[in-house]
Structures are given as structure tokens and as C-alpha cells.
Amino acid sequence: MPELPEVETIARRLQSVLPGRQISAVAVFREKSFEGESRQLVGMAIIGVSRRAKLLSIELSNGMFVVVHLKMTGQMIYVDGATRLGGGHPTQEFVTELPAKATRIQMSFTDGSALFFNDQRVFGWWKLLNAAAREQEIGKYAPDVIDEAVTLKYLVEKFAKRSAAIKLVIMDQAVVSGVGNIYACDGLFEAQIDPIRSANSLTRKEISRLLTALRLVIHQGIELGGATIQHYRTADGLSGKYQDVRRVYAKEGEDCPSCGHPITRIKQAGRSTFWCENCQH
DNA sequence: CTTGTGCCCTGCCAGC
DNA sequence: TGCTGGCAGGGCACAA
Numbered sequence A: 001m002p003e004l005p006e007v008e009t010i011a012r013r014l015q016s017v018l019p020g021r022q023i024s025a026v027a028v029f030r031e032k033s034f035e036g037e038s039r040q041l042v043g044m045a046i047i048g049v050s051r052r053a054k055l056l057s058i059e060l061s062n063g064m065f066v067v068v069h070l071k072m073t074g075q076m077i078y079v080d081g082a083t084r085l086g087g088g089h090p091t092q093e094f095v096t097e098l099p100a101k102a103t104r105i106q107m108s109f110t111d112g113s114a115l116f117f118n119d120q121r122v123f124g125w126w127k128l129l130n131a132a133a134r135e136q137e138i139g140k141y142a143p144d145v146i147d148e149a150v151t152l153k154y155l156v157e158k159f160a161k162r163s164a165a166i167k168l169v170i171m172d173q174a175v176v177s178g179v180g181n182i183y184a185c186d187g188l189f190e191a192q193i194d195p196i197r198s199a200n201s202l203t204r205k206e207i208s209r210l211l212t213a214l215r216l217v218i219h220q221g222i223e224l225g226g227a228t229i230q231h232y233r234t235a236d237g238l239s240g241k242y243q244d245v246r247r248v249y250a251k252e253g254e255d256c257p258s259c260g261h262p263i264t265r266i267k268q269a270g271r272s273t274f275w276c277e278n279c280q281h
Numbered sequence B: 001c002t003t004g005t006g007c008c009c010t011g012c013c014a015g016c
Numbered sequence C: 001t002g003c004t005g006g007c008a009g010g011g012c013a014c015a016a
Helices: A004-017 A093-097 A131-139 A152-160 A166-170 A181-191 A204-223
Strands: A023-028 A046-052 A055-060 A065-069 A074-079 A103-109 A114-119 A125-129 A264-268 A271-275
Touching: A004 A046, A004 A055, A004 A074, A004 A204, A055 A131, A065 A074, A065 A131, A125 A131, A152 A166, A152 A204, A166 A181, A166 A204, A181 A204, A181 A271
Parallel strands: none
Antiparallel strands: A023 A103, A046 A055, A055 A065, A065 A125, A074 A114, A103 A114, A264 A271
């Protein structure tokens, strides 16, 4: 589910509400969702929350981190104490019904508030890691696509070695981090590049256009609080707004926003790609 | 090294 | 009203 903009939106919100709170209990409803000894968390305070690639890091007062990957359907919903006790004004009714069926982990705080990790498909995870292990986990991922370390030169060199379809290469987290199916499709549309073309067939000019386009849609995604197609919710349980301005993703048969030609869906590496055959070459 | 394929899970929905 | 297959914001382990 969540790509860089969605994870960034969650990270920013959690950073504004979690620091200073002390963990009173952690309930793991699905063993698979949590790696490590959850009891070690009790008594720790939250120092801060950050994002790198599609990973969230929650820093604890003992120097350890809860590193989180939301994969396809993960949600991180924070509910304040007043709302949980019924006296607040929840932004979404369902936050009062947590934990829900898909809640895999509940982290409770001493002030009555709680953080819920919901994950329908159970692909996502929380790992309790020390600083070195967290560095190693994060180190598996290439620089964020919006990081200045991703230069035109960097991409030109990476693409030169790859004959696979450009759509797959920009979604390869060892090339750049943060681009998933929605922003890959929309970025390629914005750059007017055919998703099937081999990465090493792109000209320098096209790669430049693609980098600019990817950053545009990613930044727009962040500004709009992410894209809610199905499962994604902000940390307040709200929908994002990027889906309202998306170009082609999940718009099969609808009019191309640029030329009006119907948007096509094809399958690449088992996943849907949406694009305009008329505009993208 | 690269590439393609299957798989991890659960639930929804279109089409029979 | 069922059933069934396809599909879902990701990434890893394999085989070739």
C-alpha cells in the first residue's frame, strides 16, 4: 500500500504526537507481525519518529528503534486518550472501535492513548532493533528518489546497466527508494514515457524528465497526505487526497487527462500498469 | 550480476 | 444466493 508519500505523511503525524509518551503495554495479536521481544518496550519513552525509504523508525529512550514496514495494507493509527475514553471528538468513528479485526499490534501509552498497527494481509512488520541493526535494515535501500543524492548522473549510470522495463526499474528499491505502483505509473505518465521500454533505452533527456516527474508526483503526494485507493489511512485514520489528482493509476478505460484517449492497463511482473498509449512513448 | 516467477496473507468484488 | 478466480500502494527467495 504505502509508498514514500504515504509513509512520510504517517511519520510526520506520529512525530507530532508520539515524542514524550511512555509505553505502558504492547499487545501483539499476530506473532508474525512483530520481530523481537515486545516486553522490552514497556517503560520506554518515544524520542522521535522518522522515515527512510518506505520504512518508519520509532526511536526509543533506551537507544533502540521500532522499525516498521507497512507493505501493502499496513496502517498506523494513533488514538489519543480522550478519544479512547469516549470524551473526545474522533476524526473518524472507527478509531473508537480499535483494536479491530486486522489489528496486529497495539502499543499503549501511560496517558491512555494508543498506537494501532492494522494490516489486513499480514505482510507488514515491526522489528525491535538496536541502532546498528536499524542502520543495516535501512542500508538495504537505495537513496530516496527525492533525496539530492539521486542525481541525473546517478540514474543514467543505474539505467545503463538495466535492460528491464523502466517501470520495474524505478520501482526497484535498490535503484531508488520510495516509488511504488501508483507513483511509478503517474510519474511515467507525467514524463510521457512508455512503461515497457527498457531502462537502458532512455535518453539522458528522458531520464531527466522522468526524475523531475517522479519528484513532482511524490511531492504532490506528500502535500496531499498520500493516496487512498483502498487501505491507506493517515495516522488520524483519514483518507489521503492524492487519489483525487492522480493521472492514470487505477483509471483503466477512463479518459487520459491529457489527450482523452482511454487509459490502458497492462501487466508487468505480475502487477498492473496504467498508462496512455497515445501520450507515452 | 541480471531477469522472471512464485509466494507470503486476507478479503473484496465481478462474473458466472 | 452461492462459488471462483482475479486482484490489491511490497518485497523476498528462488531458478535460470
